[in-house]
Amino acid sequence: MISVEQAYNLEHADSHQIQLLRHQASALRDLHWGDVVTYSRKVFVPLTNMCRDTCGYCTFVKAPGSPEANIMTPEEVMEVVYQGEKMGCKEVLFSLGEKPEKTYPEARKFLAERGYNTIIDYLYDMCLMVIENTSMLPHVNAGTLSEQDVIKLRPVSASMGMMLENVSRRLMEQGEAHYACPDKVPLQRLRTLELTGKHNVPFTTGILIGIGETWQERIDSLVAINEIHKKYGHIQEVIIQNFKAKPGTAMADAPEPSHEEMLKTLAVARLILDHTISIQAPPNLQEYYRDYLHSGINDWGGVSPVTIDHINPERAWPKIQSLEFKSSECGYRLKERLAIYPQYKNLPGKYLSSVIASRVDDLDAAA
Numbered sequence: 001m002i003s004v005e006q007a008y009n010l011e012h013a014d015s016h017q018i019q020l021l022r023h024q025a026s027a028l029r030d031l032h033w034g035d036v037v038t039y040s041r042k043v044f045v046p047l048t049n050m051c052r053d054t055c056g057y058c059t060f061v062k063a064p065g066s067p068e069a070n071i072m073t074p075e076e077v078m079e080v081v082y083q084g085e086k087m088g089c090k091e092v093l094f095s096l097g098e099k100p101e102k103t104y105p106e107a108r109k110f111l112a113e114r115g116y117n118t119i120i121d122y123l124y125d126m127c128l129m130v131i132e133n134t135s136m137l138p139h140v141n142a143g144t145l146s147e148q149d150v151i152k153l154r155p156v157s158a159s160m161g162m163m164l165e166n167v168s169r170r171l172m173e174q175g176e177a178h179y180a181c182p183d184k185v186p187l188q189r190l191r192t193l194e195l196t197g198k199h200n201v202p203f204t205t206g207i208l209i210g211i212g213e214t215w216q217e218r219i220d221s222l223v224a225i226n227e228i229h230k231k232y233g234h235i236q237e238v239i240i241q242n243f244k245a246k247p248g249t250a251m252a253d254a255p256e257p258s259h260e261e262m263l264k265t266l267a268v269a270r271l272i273l274d275h276t277i278s279i280q281a282p283p284n285l286q287e288y289y290r291d292y293l294h295s296g297i298n299d300w301g302g303v304s305p306v307t308i309d310h311i312n313p314e315r316a317w318p319k320i321q322s323l324e325f326k327s328s329e330c331g332y333r334l335k336e337r338l339a340i341y342p343q344y345k346n347l348p349g350k351y352l353s354s355v356i357a358s359r360v361d362d363l364d365a366a367a
């Protein structure tokens with residue numbers, strides 16, 4: 001819908017050009033997604049806040065030895081999950097730090113005491129526990145994954161996710177957001193996208209806006225995601241997430257992206273990405289529902305009536321009723337979706353293990 005050259009040229013677009021771009025994006029969105037905007041009713045399980053990376057924007061991670069560094073026990077996980085089930089949640093979002101066993105003695109100890117070598121082995125059992133004891137669907141957001149990890153987690157998760165963040169290698173330099181973060185090396189992130197494609201895992205990815213990337217790098221990241229999707233067809237959604245500055249982090253004083261910058265990025269994402277890819281923007285990181293809906297998004301992502309957004313803990317979720325009201329004010333019907341999009345459900349042999357496929361059928365029948 002837009003060439004890379006045209007997209008690059010929008011760097012200095014004036015407000016009139018941005019308006020035109022948004023109209024185009026919004027029309028394209030309406031054509032393919034109609035008047036529906038979706039969300040997933042979820043619980044957030046921060047399985048561990050120990051992480052071998054230290055991204056300049058992140059408050060989720062807690063340092064080795066910190067009294068707050070933690071891995072949730074199976075009992076703690078199930079307590080949250082059962083609360084969610086009671087409230088009608090259908091997704092269990094496991095979000096966690098990367099490879100804590102490599103740098104935290106306390107993580108190694110916790111895992112060894114329970115017979116595990118790695119956090120991924122533990123995550124596998126937690127997903128299995130959710131499947132065996134509830135009617136919910138696990139979605140795992142565990143950062144970069146090896147081929148072995150992908151093969152292991154595939155049968156026990158409805159979908160997986162990992163933000164690409166950005167393809168810029170420059171952000172790995174000293175003083176930049178991803179300095180000394182081995183799991184944010186763009187080649188490693190792209191490799192995870194490739195591997196999940198190769199193994200037909202319905203996948204959520206996205207870019208983080210305002211972490212020191214240039215406009216061109218942002219476009220390059222969207223194009224990279226789209227190219228991988230063209231090859232494998234497994235990218236179900238792309239999150240366009242705005243950076244929120246947090247006290248106590250290296251980027252505490254870094255400027256957040258402006259509203260206009262976000263709208264321009266949303267619109268260009270809609271015009272670059274394949275029309276089958278859902279475009280998600282979290283509702284708790286902004287206040288401009290109408291502007292967002294009219295820039296091409298069709299999904300609000302996971303929203304929880306039970307748990308906070310542990311990655312942006314200072315940003316409360318809107319009530320689902322209020323999300324419904326605000327969406328309808330803008331002419332869109334809010335509709336609940338599962339952690340796996342319908343197009344994958346219809347190809348069960350390819351994208352879903354039999355256990356997950358029958359679970360999805362049950363949830364659909366109950367809806």
Ligand SMILES: O=c1nc2n(C[C@H](O)[C@H](O)[C@H](O)CO)c3cc(O)ccc3cc-2c(=O)[nH]1
Pocket residue numbers: 040042044091093139140141160161162163204205237239280300301302303309310311312338339340
């Ligand atoms: O509450 C959040 N949910 C996040 N989610 C969850 C997401 O909103 C939903 O779980 C998915 O749409 C699946 O239904 C992510 C999922 C991913 O796969 C990758 C990144 C994210 C990022 C966030 C996030 O920052 N906060």
Ligand SMILES: C[C@H]1O[C@@H](n2cnc3c(N)ncnc32)[C@H](O)[C@@H]1O
Pocket residue numbers: 057058059141162163165207208241242243244245246311312
């Ligand atoms: C789960 C995802 O949350 C995003 N994330 C991490 N920290 C922040 C922040 N300060 N603001 C916005 N998004 C953030 C990253 O993109 C990560 O991959």
Ligand code: SF4
Pocket residue numbers: 051052053054055058059060061096097098143183
């Ligand atoms: S964003 Fe993810 S990888 Fe980066 S420090 Fe936080 S938990 Fe670790």
